[in-house]
Amino acid sequence: MRARVGSLSLLAVAILAASACSSAPRSRQTAVPALQAAPEPAPAVRVALPATSLTEEQRIVHALNRLGYGPRPGDVERVRQMGLAKWMERQLEPSRIPDEPVQVALQAFPTLTRTVPELVLAYPEPDPKLLAKVQSGEMTQQEMRQMAPPERRPFRIPAELQAAKLTRAVMSERQLEEVMTDFWFNHFNVDARKGAVKWMVADYERTAIRPHALGKFRDLLLATGRHPAMLFYLDNWMSTRADLVAPAGPNKGRRMGLNENYAREIMELHTLGVDGGYTQQDVIEVARAFTGWTIERPREQGTFLFRPAAHDQGAKTVLGHALPAYGGEQDGIHVIDILSRHPATARFIATKLVRRLVSDEPPPALVARAARTFQDTDGDIRKVVATIVTSPEFFSADAYGAKIKKPIELVASAVRAVGGEIMPPGEPGSQQVGGGLALALQVAKLGEPLYQQQPPTGYPDVAEAWVNTGALLNRLNFALALAQNRIPGVAVDIGRAVGTADREKPSRVLDALLVSLLQGQARPETRTVLAAQLDNPEIIRATPDDRRVAAPGRPATNTPAANTDVDKLAALVLGSPEFQRR
């Protein structure tokens, strides 16, 4: 059976880890490097923490909230033992953090690791004639499902990717890598719903985004620009020299031509920023440089291809740099070199990173220092992030709790806070994708359907985008559903968050919840309001029998003889204004 290691003591975890943890492959393994025998090599980045008015506890909570998806039970203590600086050094170098349990959990999603040509073959689009037959009533839905099983249709791929994203956000020890992968995916956004992107999106995240999330910006820019997902999403795959007449294929005889879409967005959104000093002529020149960067049969093969016949072989001038004639495939690479090293790019990327990691209104001095690091290190993202998260601005009282969680941050942090476990998919071959997908559906309900953001801007990182009437109501309902263990495939036992507090004394239960879910950081007014709720007859139940009467058909919990409706109280805490912030 699945061991629940998360609530065990540090020592017990260490023993488990030392005695070959393969005996409990799905258990949550907590790395305890202090007890490892071999000395660690020097970190890639040495972290020195600045002076700050925050308490040690606040510093740790802040780091867990910003470099990751929030604390799990026991995380604050674990970071304290390791030392915050060391924890941050490790997060900045994720490949050195063991992450076996999440790797095991991800094996439930076979599409994650397959190539685009394999996926195109294995997950074909259902024949439109079948769909037409269902629409006209000639065929039942069930017959359709037999002929084209949902688990073999293309949308299985983004569904598994969503489930995997939530699984990683909740379970992975490499929290900063998850945060940065999310950041860069949005920066280099593609939408799985556009045409053939559905077959390419998992490969895109795996090969173009994740390996470079803390690497060199230039490598990231090149990897995204050459990936079929981006080539399809921003139409570059069909951009050709202006005078090309299609020699074959469905467009045979048709006059093709330049498509400026990618050329514009690579400057406006990926590198220089809208005020980065490029002109419409630069857009045209960049589009000419990228002609020929295309996709080999997007719906049958789906791999990168340079098509010399489509390339504009003339000389180009991009932002004052001359690209000689006959540059061929190298023209695009040349443009990527120019853009990735442009000072406007350093400023633009620094601003966005500071907005994500520090504050909706990026402090200009910090942006300037981060941009300087970017330029001094030839776009070393790890060093830029280190500059930001070790700054006095990052650890300032102004920044503490200042960011509103976006939906995935709220959902992942809530599951982590209550120590929830994501169950793997059910029967093989069923459509069930497990608790990860159920959580992704919650994230969608809060307004952030993952891998499905239409505009190339990706999802925004500022509060205004996420706080509105309908969305807030959905946040509160998510808190209730989670605390009451009503999300399929996600196991939550709120009783663990209460620990040994006396259930007959609701105020003790409340205090325990405030410590475990908000790290004791609730404002006094919130404490007062919640304490007032304790007079609510729904919260306190006279006897365990009442509880059974009140909740017919509810699954038994591990909370025997509870006199306080802990679930509902926990939901109020998870729905509080404090928990919406990070």
Add this chain to the structure above:
Amino acid sequence: MDCHCTRRSFMKGGALALLGLGAIPRFLVRAAYAQGGATRPKILVAVFQRGAVDGLSMVVPHGDPSYYGARGSIAIARPGGSQGSLDLDGFFGLHPSMAALKPIWDDRHLALVHACGSPDATRSHFDAQDYMESGTPGVKTTPDGWLARGLQAAPAPGPSPFRAVAMGSQMPRTLRGEVGAIAMGSAGDFDVKQGMAGMGGGVNARVGFESLYEQGVKDILHGTGRETFEAVKMLKAAKLERFQPENGAQYPRGKFGDNLKQITQLIKADVGLQVAFADMGGWDTHAAQGNERGQLASRLTEFSDGLAALYRDLGDRMADVVVLTMSEFGRTVRENGNRGTDHGHATAMLVLGGPVKGGRAYGRWPGLAPEQLYEGRDLAVTTDFRHLFAEVAVRHLGIPASAPIFPGFSTNPAKYPGALV
């Protein structure tokens, strides 16, 4: 439960007086600044046919000499026979499945704009929907939707969180923006759902949450919190279930009919609705499209029965209501090899309601002869959709013609199709 907190109680104290208080709901601030009138608000119901409806089967140009030659097995027959199109003006006819709308045309409350669409050449559903909803063809980075921008510039009819409502769990691009629209799967879901059916437990969880957001902190979260609970109570007090279909209106079964019925309830309940949005899919008929019967016919039945039910149900209230239908592009003039049609260019859009100068087709007909087609294959666009949308926004919703609803695009009353009074 009483309803102390409906908008009446806010109005009693005078909306401007509220500005003296700290951190009040944003919609009240907006309303306090707006020129509130006692008249009923003008209402727009926007309906998006997602997937590109075949405008040439929905509104059949039976008078065009090239129509029957290009369309083979999927053509809709000339008016007259039992299966024929329903003649409108001697040139156009409605698809026979849309008989429910014919009386409204005859009453001159239904108009159509044919050969309407986007100047952008894209045949991607994805991009074309994005362009139509953002109102900026060719520009992908527009952050908000055309109706959201329009509403921001419109005079608010009253302090209501239900000023703009989209039916569905996701906020459509059309209403994304700072106007604060609400997306709801269904009105019944718009509450704190406590999860213990039959025990009335939700009330207390709601009280708990409400108390948490009531504290006087001036920030976006608390402001939105107050707004949220106000909206929940307002909807409860409105008792939508009171409003059952009237005048013999029968909504078609399915999500589209349900959504239109709920929009009607919101209108009747006077919750301050100004714009409602609903969409309907199933229009991407690449294969076995059908003719008088078949796949497309059954979608058109549901579509027109829904619109007709709304029209009938609202009765006199239709004097203040306009329904505008739209689709991202049309379909190829020629039938393809699978008895269907592929992605095309222009399509037909419908305008329905009291303020509509109906019984007429608007826009110039470009013709279906090969040399008249866009890129040699598609119905050409002769009315940019933005002129039609602008007419509805300005003439019906009272949005100033100078408002930047369609940035970078010049439109003015001289260019409107002229379908509204």
